[in-house]
Amino acid sequence: MLLPALFLIIGLLLGFMTNFTIPDVYSNYLSIAVLAALDTLFGGIRAQLEAKFDQKVFISGFFFNVSLAAFLAFLGVQLGIDLYLAAIFAFGVRLFQNLAIIRRILLDKYYLYKKSKKSNDISTNSTLK
Amino acid sequence: MKNVITKQKLMIGFVCLLIGFMVAILFNTNQQPVDRETRDTWEIRSALQEEQKMQQNLYQEIAIAEKMLLEYQEQTEHQQIDSLKESIEALQKEAGLTEIVGNGVVLTIEPLFLDEGYQEFPSLNAELLQLFINDLNAYGANEMAVGNQRIVNITPIRDVNGEVYVNNSSIGSLPVEIRVLTKDTERLINHIEVSEINDYFALENVTISFKEQEKIKLPKYEGTINFKDVQLGDVPEEGES
Numbered sequence: 001m002l003l004p005a006l007f008l009i010i011g012l013l014l015g016f017m018t019n020f021t022i023p024d025v026y027s028n029y030l031s032i033a034v035l036a037a038l039d040t041l042f043g044g045i046r047a048q049l050e051a052k053f054d055q056k057v058f059i060s061g062f063f064f065n066v067s068l069a070a071f072l073a074f075l076g077v078q079l080g081i082d083l084y085l086a087a088i089f090a091f092g093v094r095l096f097q098n099l100a101i102i103r104r105i106l107l108d109k110y111y112l113y114k115k116s117k118k119s120n121d122i123s124t125n126s127t128l129k
Numbered sequence: 130m131k132n133v134i135t136k137q138k139l140m141i142g143f144v145c146l147l148i149g150f151m152v153a154i155l156f157n158t159n160q161q162p163v164d165r166e167t168r169d170t171w172e173i174r175s176a177l178q179e180e181q182k183m184q185q186n187l188y189q190e191i192a193i194a195e196k197m198l199l200e201y202q203e204q205t206e207h208q209q210i211d212s213l214k215e216s217i218e219a220l221q222k223e224a225g226l227t228e229i230v231g232n233g234v235v236l237t238i239e240p241l242f243l244d245e246g247y248q249e250f251p252s253l254n255a256e257l258l259q260l261f262i263n264d265l266n267a268y269g270a271n272e273m274a275v276g277n278q279r280i281v282n283i284t285p286i287r288d289v290n291g292e293v294y295v296n297n298s299s300i301g302s303l304p305v306e307i308r309v310l311t312k313d314t315e316r317l318i319n320h321i322e323v324s325e326i327n328d329y330f331a332l333e334n335v336t337i338s339f340k341e342q343e344k345i346k347l348p349k350y351e352g353t354i355n356f357k358d359v360q361l362g363d364v365p366e367e368g369e370s
Binding site (some may be wrong): 003004005006007008009010011012013014015016019020021022024027030031033034037038040041044055058059062 | 136137138139140141142143144145146147148149150151152153154155156157158159
């Protein structure tokens with residue numbers, strides 16, 4: 001669990017240290033790519049919590065989603081349609097859905113944990129008496 | 130088994146690294162300062178001075194207006210009407226609705242013939258005339274007239290079918306006379322003599338000659354000034370200052 005966070009921080013540091021910027025024209029693509037990446041990441045977390053995580057699906061999903069989103073944005077620019085809005089919408093909805101499911105799973109786990117602790121307490125209490 | 134887990138974690142870590150990198154770049158890109166102040170102290174100081182000058186002028190205008198207001202309030206009705214009439218006259222004079230006589234320069238724009246055999250009769254164009262009038266204003270001209278047309282604040286200068294129209298009537302072909310009233314004729318003439326505008330005129334095969342003259346009479350502006358789009362500005366509530 002610590003490793004991804006560490007890598008995230010390293011990535012952030014790398015980005016800030018290099019002070020690398022891209023032209024304004026391409027910031028659209030990057031923003032949508034970030035959204036796609038976040039979507040994949042949360043999808044991965046959810047899959048992990050549901051115990052059906054598949055590394056191949058995760059990695060391929062990451063690159064495929066990111067490139068597809070960038071391509072969609074590119075196509076939209078060429079056609080004069082704000083297609084990237086469609087991608088933002090889709091990814092945004094999925095992001096929130098994944099977050100909601102993750103939250104529910106975590107809540108369930110928390111309740112289960114609390115319950116087991118309580119029952120443990122009761123049992124220990126009863127043994128004490 | 131342990132090896133698989135570490136590889137998996139590494140992969141997720143790699144994705145996180147990419148995400149972090151992209152987010153950082155995006156952040157960097159969006160945090161670029163939009164407009165940087167590039168003026169040095171001297172430029173800022175001169176800009177400030179200009180603003181102060183403008184402020185001073187505005188204060189003066191306010192003082193004059195307040196004085197006038199005071200006058201109105203103190204006078205009897207008859208006197209009030211008189212001073213109103215005076216104000217109207219002054220305003221009309223300022224707007225160019227009256228004939229005006231004064232010292233100034235008479236500029237004549239003439240064709241310039243070079244000994245190069247065949248040459249078309251030169252003509253003026255509106256842009257050049259506009260440029261010239263702007264220059265004259267910058268050099269301290271108070272009032273001016275092109276031909277028989279008085280130049281007021283809203284005077285249009287246009288090219289119409291190859292002719293130059295001032296105040297919606299043609300000024301005819303060259304030579305054209307421009308009468309300029311100014312307080313300091315010498316300065317104006319000096320400025321014109323060294324101005325770049327001479328070169329621009331020469332490009333069109335036109336030359337300017339000028340002579341100082343006393344008691345130049347300028348015609349009044351014949352048209353009506355359209356107040357359709359003129360609106361009262363918001364007058365803020367007067368407060369204690």
